[in-house]
Amino acid sequence: xxxxxxxxxxxxxxxxxxxxxxxxxxxxxxxxxxxxxxxxxxxxxxxxxxxxxxxxxxxxxxxxxxxxxxxxxxxxxxxxxxxxxxxxxxxxxxxxxxxxxxxxxxxxxxxxxxxxxxxxxxxxxxxxxxxxxxxxxxxxxxxxxxxxxxxxxxxxxxxxxxxxxxxxxxxxxxxxxxxxxxxxxxxxxxxxxxxxxxxxxxxxxxxxxxxxxxxxxxxxxxxxxxxxxxxxxxxxxxxxxxxxxxxxxxxxxxxxxxxxxxxxxxxxxxxxxxxxxxxxxxxxxxxxxxxxxxxxxxxxxxxxxxxxxxxxxxxxxxxxxxxxxxxxxxxxxxxxxxxxxxxxxxxxxxxxxxxxxxxxxxxxxxxxxxxxxxxxxxxxxxxxxxxxxxxxx
Amino acid sequence: xxxxxxxxxxxxxxxxxxxxxxxxxxxxxxxxxxxxxxxxxxxxxxxxxxxxxxxxxxxxxxxxxxxxxxxxxxxxxxxxxxxxxxxxxxxxxxxxxxxxxxxxxxxxxxxxxxxxxxxxxxxxxxxxxxxxxxxxxxxxxxxxxxxxxxxxxxxxxxxxxxxxxxxxxxxxxxxxxxxxxxxxxxxxxxxxxxxxxxxxxxxxxxxxxxxxxxxxxxxxxxxxxxxxxxxxxxxxxxxxxxxxxxxxxxxxxxxxxxxxxxxxxxxxxxxxxxxxxxxxxxxxxxxxxxxxxxxxxxxxxxxxxxxxxxxxxxxxxxxxxxxxxxxxxxxxxxxxxxxxxxxxxxxxxxxxxxxxxxxxxxxxxxxxxxxxxxxxxxxxxxxxxxxxxxxxx
Numbered sequence: 001x002x003x004x005x006x007x008x009x010x011x012x013x014x015x016x017x018x019x020x021x022x023x024x025x026x027x028x029x030x031x032x033x034x035x036x037x038x039x040x041x042x043x044x045x046x047x048x049x050x051x052x053x054x055x056x057x058x059x060x061x062x063x064x065x066x067x068x069x070x071x072x073x074x075x076x077x078x079x080x081x082x083x084x085x086x087x088x089x090x091x092x093x094x095x096x097x098x099x100x101x102x103x104x105x106x107x108x109x110x111x112x113x114x115x116x117x118x119x120x121x122x123x124x125x126x127x128x129x130x131x132x133x134x135x136x137x138x139x140x141x142x143x144x145x146x147x148x149x150x151x152x153x154x155x156x157x158x159x160x161x162x163x164x165x166x167x168x169x170x171x172x173x174x175x176x177x178x179x180x181x182x183x184x185x186x187x188x189x190x191x192x193x194x195x196x197x198x199x200x201x202x203x204x205x206x207x208x209x210x211x212x213x214x215x216x217x218x219x220x221x222x223x224x225x226x227x228x229x230x231x232x233x234x235x236x237x238x239x240x241x242x243x244x245x246x247x248x249x250x251x252x253x254x255x256x257x258x259x260x261x262x263x264x265x266x267x268x269x270x271x272x273x274x275x276x277x278x279x280x281x282x283x284x285x286x287x288x289x290x291x292x293x294x295x296x297x298x299x300x301x302x303x304x305x306x307x308x309x310x311x312x313x314x315x316x317x318x319x320x321x322x323x324x325x326x327x328x329x330x331x332x333x334x335x336x337x338x339x340x341x342x343x344x345x346x347x348x349x350x351x352x353x354x355x356x357x358x359x360x361x362x363x364x365x366x367x368x369x370x371x372x373x374x375x376x377x378x379x380x381x382x383x384x385x386x387x388x389x390x391x392x393x
Numbered sequence: 394x395x396x397x398x399x400x401x402x403x404x405x406x407x408x409x410x411x412x413x414x415x416x417x418x419x420x421x422x423x424x425x426x427x428x429x430x431x432x433x434x435x436x437x438x439x440x441x442x443x444x445x446x447x448x449x450x451x452x453x454x455x456x457x458x459x460x461x462x463x464x465x466x467x468x469x470x471x472x473x474x475x476x477x478x479x480x481x482x483x484x485x486x487x488x489x490x491x492x493x494x495x496x497x498x499x500x501x502x503x504x505x506x507x508x509x510x511x512x513x514x515x516x517x518x519x520x521x522x523x524x525x526x527x528x529x530x531x532x533x534x535x536x537x538x539x540x541x542x543x544x545x546x547x548x549x550x551x552x553x554x555x556x557x558x559x560x561x562x563x564x565x566x567x568x569x570x571x572x573x574x575x576x577x578x579x580x581x582x583x584x585x586x587x588x589x590x591x592x593x594x595x596x597x598x599x600x601x602x603x604x605x606x607x608x609x610x611x612x613x614x615x616x617x618x619x620x621x622x623x624x625x626x627x628x629x630x631x632x633x634x635x636x637x638x639x640x641x642x643x644x645x646x647x648x649x650x651x652x653x654x655x656x657x658x659x660x661x662x663x664x665x666x667x668x669x670x671x672x673x674x675x676x677x678x679x680x681x682x683x684x685x686x687x688x689x690x691x692x693x694x695x696x697x698x699x700x701x702x703x704x705x706x707x708x709x710x711x712x713x714x715x716x717x718x719x720x721x722x723x724x725x726x727x728x729x730x731x732x733x734x735x736x737x738x739x740x741x742x743x744x745x746x747x748x749x750x751x752x753x754x755x756x757x758x759x760x761x762x763x764x765x766x767x768x769x770x771x772x773x774x775x776x777x778x779x780x781x782x783x784x785x786x
Contacts, residue, residue: 001589001592001620002592002593002594002620002621002644003592003593004507004594004644004646004647005507005560006506006507006646006647006650007505007506007507007508007509007531008509009505009509010506010650010653010654013650013653013654013656013657014649014650014653015649015652015653038460038461039460041455041456041457041459041460042456044456044459044460045459046451047447047448047451047452050447050448050451050459051444051445051447051448051451052444054440054443054444054447055440055443055444058439058440058443058444059440062434063434063435063437064434065635066434066437066438066443066633066634066635066636067431067432067434067437067633067634067635068431068629068634068635069635101494101659102659102660104656104657104658104659104660105658105659108657108658108659112400112402112530113399113400113403114397114398114399114400115400116400116401116402117510130656130657133656133657134657137505137654137657138400167398196394199394199395199396200395200396201395201397227394227395228395236461240459240460240665241459241460241461241660242458242459242460242461242462242663242664242665242666243459243663243665244659244660244662244663251395251397253397253399254397254399256407256408257399257403257406257407259408260403260406260407260408261403261406261530263406263497263523263526264406264497264501264523264526264527264530265497265498265501265658266494266495266497266498266501266637266659267495267497267634267637269637270635270636270637270663270666271635272633272635272636272666273635273663273665273666
C-alpha cells in the first residue's frame with residue numbers, strides 16, 4: 001500500500017488539451033501540423049559539424065568539459081553570450097550573465113526566486129501559455145494587461161501595476177509567441193518609462209529575435225531599462241533545442257538568489273553542451289548557419305502568407321510578422337477553433353486554438369496560431385488549402 | 394530605481410560556509426582537497442571516445458538528436474536505463490522510468506511535485522546537505538531519524554513516521570554521502586517493512602552503487618518496496634557529470650505530476666546528452682570503462698585508508714567503506730573541525746566539516762568528511778600527513 005500525496009501546486013500544472021493534441025500528433029506523422037512551435041530539424045547542424053566541435057572543445061579545455069562546472073556558466077560560453085547580447089544592444093558586464101538550462105530553465109529559476117503564493121505576474125494579452133503554468137506552479141496568478149498590435153499598452157500597464165503590485169511583468173516584445181507581433185522602439189521606450197517609474201522588474205522573453213525576415217532589428221527592451229529587466233534568450237531556435245542553452249541577464253541582487261536555487265534545481269547547465277555551443281558560436285560557420293536558418297524560415301513565411309491570402313475566407317484576419325515562427329489568425333466571432341480543429345485533424349491538418357494563450361480562454365474561441373517553422377515547405381500550401389476549406393464551412 | 398523582492402523561500406537556500414570553502418578552493422589549486430565530492434576528471438572518456446558517439450548518434454537517429462524530445466526521455470536512453478536498473482534488481486516496465494537532468498534535477502522535480510510548505514521530510518542522520526536545501530526551497534523541513542552504522546534504525550523510523558506524518562522519507566542506502574556507510578540487505582528488509590506498513594514513500598538516492606570496491610552488490614532498496622520507492626540514480630559518477638543524466642523510477646501516479654512540472658522546469662533533459670550517453674552505454678567500451686573507474690577509485694581508497702592508519706591520531710575513528718567516494722571521520726569531542734579547517738587551508742589541505750550534514754549542526758563539530766575520488770593519487774598520503782599533524786595539535 002502506498003499513498004502518494006501530491007503537493008497542492010500539482011493541481012496548477014496538470015496536462016491540458018494542448019498536451020493531448022501534441023500527444024495525438026506524435027502518432028500521426030501524416031498530419032500537416034502548424035500546431036507545434038518547434039524549429040525545423042532540417043536546419044540543425046550536421047554530424048560532420050557537431051562531432052568536430054566535441055573534439056575541439058575537449059582538445060582545448062580537457063576533461064573540464066565533462067566535469068561539474070560553475071553555477072554561473074562555462075566561461076567561454078559566457079564570453080560568447082556577451083558577444084551575442086551586444087548585437088541586441090545589451091551591454092553588460094560578464095558578472096550579470098548566466099547560462100541557464102534553456103529559456104524555460106531560466107524562467108523557472110527566476111520565478112522560483114521571486115514568486116510567493118498569492119503573487120501576481122502581469123502578462124500580455126495573449127501570452128506564452130507555458131509561462132502561465134510556470135507562475136502557477138509557484139502559487140502565483142497571471143493577470144493579463146491589455147495590448148494592441150504593438151504590444152503592452154502603457155496606460156493599461158500603469159494602471160495594472162498600481163492595482164496589482166505584481167512580483168514582475170512578463171513580456172515577449174519581439175516576434176511574440178503566439179501573436180508574432182513586435183513592440184516597436186517607441187513603445188518600448190513608453191513601457192520602460194512606466195516600468196522605471198514604478199520600480200518594478202520586467203522579464204523579457206526573447207527567444208526569436210535572431211529570426212528576423214523583414215525590417216530593421218530593434219534594441220532589446222533591456223536596453224531601455226537595464227536595471228529593471230531580466231533578459232532571457234536561448235540558442236534553441238538558432239542552434240539546437242537539445243543543447244538546452246539559455247542565456248539570462250539580470251540585476252546582481254537577483255542573480256545571487258537565482259544561483260542558490262540553480263544548485264538545487266540542476267546544479268548547473270551542462271558544461272558539455274555549453275562548451276560545444278561556445279565552440280560553434282566562436283567558429284567560422286555560425287554566421288552562415290544563422291543566415292541559412294533565417295532564409296529557410298523566411299521562405300516558409302512567404303509560402304504561408306501567400307497561401308493564407310489565397311485560401312483563408314476574407315472574414316479571417318491575420319498579420320504578417322517581421323520574424324519568428326508564428327502567424328496569428330482571428331476568425332469571425334462565430335468561428336469555433338476547437339470544433340474546427342477536431343474536423344481538421346480528420347482532414348489531416350492541425351493548428352493550435354488561440355484561447356489557450358489567454359487568462360480568460362472562453363472569450364477567445366475564434367483565434368488560432370499557425371507555426372510555420374516546423375512544417376515542410378511543400379506542405380504549407382496544401383495544408384492551408386485544407387484549412388481554408390474548413391474555415392469556410 | 395528597481396526593487397527586486399525575493400520570494401520568502403529565498404531565505405532557505407542562501408549560500409553558506411560550504412559555498413565559501415568551495416569558492417576559496419577554486420582559487421587555490423595547490424591545496425590538496427579532500428573537500429569536494431566530484432569525480433576524478435582523469436577517468437572521463439577522452440575526445441576520441443566522445444566525438445564518435447556524436448557521429449554515431451546523429452548517424453543513427455538524424456537531427457532528432459538535436460530537437461526537442463519527449464518529457465519522459467530519449468527512447469534509446471530509456472532502454473539503456475532499464476538494463477542498468479536490472480543489474481540493481483530493479484525490474485520495472487519502461488513506462489515507470491524517466492531520464493532527469495541529473496540526480497539533483499530528479500530530486501528537485503519530485504520535491505516540487507510532493508512538498509507543500511510545512512511538510513516534513515524524514516532524513517538520515519547525517520544526510521546529504523544539498524537535499525536539505527532542496528526540501529527547504531519548497532518550504533518543507535528535514536527531520537533527522539536516528540541511524541546506526543547500518544543506516545536508518547527501523548524503530549526510530551517507525552516512531553518518526555507516526556509522529557511527523559512526512560511527505561516522504563529520503564535516504565541514501567548505498568555508500569552514503571557523507572558517511573560512506575551501506576545499509577545491508579537485512580536492514581533494507583526491516584526498513585521496507587516499516588515503509589510498507591506505514592504506506593509512505595521512500596526516496597532512494599543511489600548515485601554511488603556502481604563504485605563498489607569490496608563485498609557483494611546489494612539489491613537496491615527499491616526491490617524491497619517497489620510500489621513505495623522513488624529510485625534516483627545518475628551517470629555523473631561513472632560517465633561524466635556534465636552530461637547531466639539522471640535516471641528515476643517512480644510510481645505512475647507521481648510520474649504524471651513530475652512530467653507536468655518537468656515541462657515547466659526545463660522542458661526535457663537534453664536529447665543530445667541522452668543520445669550520447671545511450672550510445673556509450675550500448676557500446677563495447679562501457680564495461681571496461683566502469684572497471685577502470687572502479688579500479689582507480691579502489692586504489693585511492695586503499696591509499697587513503699593506509700595513510701589514515703599511519704597518520705591520524707588514535708582517538709579519531711573512521712570506517713573503511715565498501716564503495717563510493719567518502720570516508721567519514723569522528724574526532725574526539727574536543728576536536729573542532731571548523732577551527733582545524735582554517736589552519737588546514739593555511740597548511741595546504743582541505744576537508745569538509747561534518748556538521749553541515751546535520752539538521753542540528755552544533756552537536757557535530759568534531760566530525761569531517763574526506764572525499765578521495767577527486768584527489769590525485771600521489772597527493773593522498775602527503776595530504777593526510779599534513780592533516781594528521783593538525784588533528785594531533
